Amino acid sequence: MSVLSFFTWCESTWLGDAIRDSRWLFPAIESVHLLGLAVIGGAVLVMNLRLLGLGIRRQPVAQLWRDTRPWLVGSLAVMLISGMLLFTSEATKLYYHGAFWVKMISLLLAMLYTFTVMRKVALADPGRVGPVWGRAAALISILLWSTVGVCGRWIGFS
Amino acid sequence: MSLLEFCQWLGTTQGSVALHESIWAYPIIESVHVLTLCLFLGLTVMLDLRLLGVTMVRTPASEVFQRLLPWTIVGFAVMVATGALLFFAIPVKTYLNIFFRIKVAFLLLAGVNVAVFQRTISRSMQRWDTDPVPPFRARLAAALSLVLWAGIVVAGRMIAYNWFEKNS
Numbered sequence: 001m002s003v004l005s006f007f008t009w010c011e012s013t014w015l016g017d018a019i020r021d022s023r024w025l026f027p028a029i030e031s032v033h034l035l036g037l038a039v040i041g042g043a044v045l046v047m048n049l050r051l052l053g054l055g056i057r058r059q060p061v062a063q064l065w066r067d068t069r070p071w072l073v074g075s076l077a078v079m080l081i082s083g084m085l086l087f088t089s090e091a092t093k094l095y096y097h098g099a100f101w102v103k104m105i106s107l108l109l110a111m112l113y114t115f116t117v118m119r120k121v122a123l124a125d126p127g128r129v130g131p132v133w134g135r136a137a138a139l140i141s142i143l144l145w146s147t148v149g150v151c152g153r154w155i156g157f158s
Numbered sequence: 159m160s161l162l163e164f165c166q167w168l169g170t171t172q173g174s175v176a177l178h179e180s181i182w183a184y185p186i187i188e189s190v191h192v193l194t195l196c197l198f199l200g201l202t203v204m205l206d207l208r209l210l211g212v213t214m215v216r217t218p219a220s221e222v223f224q225r226l227l228p229w230t231i232v233g234f235a236v237m238v239a240t241g242a243l244l245f246f247a248i249p250v251k252t253y254l255n256i257f258f259r260i261k262v263a264f265l266l267l268a269g270v271n272v273a274v275f276q277r278t279i280s281r282s283m284q285r286w287d288t289d290p291v292p293p294f295r296a297r298l299a300a301a302l303s304l305v306l307w308a309g310i311v312v313a314g315r316m317i318a319y320n321w322f323e324k325n326s
Binding site: 023027030031034035037038039040041042043044045046049054055056057058059063064067068070071146149150153154157 | 185188189192193195196197199200201202203204207213214215216217221222225226229307308311312315316318319321
């Protein structure tokens, strides 16, 4: 089965049909997706501002990582579920949309990066990760997540 | 001059027409408006969640506010500037849109909520600064803020849909 035929199949399921045919379902799911965006943005920024030295400064990085992680994971779950629902309603259109593919690749990279590199940087002994490396790690994180967001917005312009 | 007449006049100005008909400016301003949500509302949500006692409970409330509030103010300024431009591009339709009116009403309520918080329970923050769960009045302000901002986001998204458009 090719990717395109899988996408076409997703769109033809009763779920895709229901979201496409309803006047209010798509905007309602989109609204949930936006609310998730705010929370994930907040959780990511608290951590990254800490690493950049531009946010909370007196608390250990590891403590802020543990405090914000449930909100990061929770909002990510909301984003993934609402995103998949939006996807099923217009999968074929997305197949031909460059921004969709850039978004999916950067999303994959952002998730991998957050739960490997960022996790390691956050939980490392304070003396072991220099401030320069912490800043670099934060900038890469902001860059990756911003790409996901910008491409997500760009999908709407077709 | 009524508000509607003002909006009608605004829509005839050169800048409004140019912005409305622009290929790039309008979508870019809209994108900046949406993505600044992460900075403004994201950090506002984190402040509210701290006031509710469900995140960063070991960080004093005052530290969270001192270090993150400036960012929310920067974010809010960008939100207002880009939001004003979006309104300026399509004044009459937006003014008549029910969701826009709901959004404005909720924004005013959110403003009142902040003003009340700052004049009351926030003044005694030193007393409950390190409490993992702040007092009821602080939690109430945070809960109201979350509900109002969620409403503002949803209403804002819905402005794009003219379901109940009145005849202009």
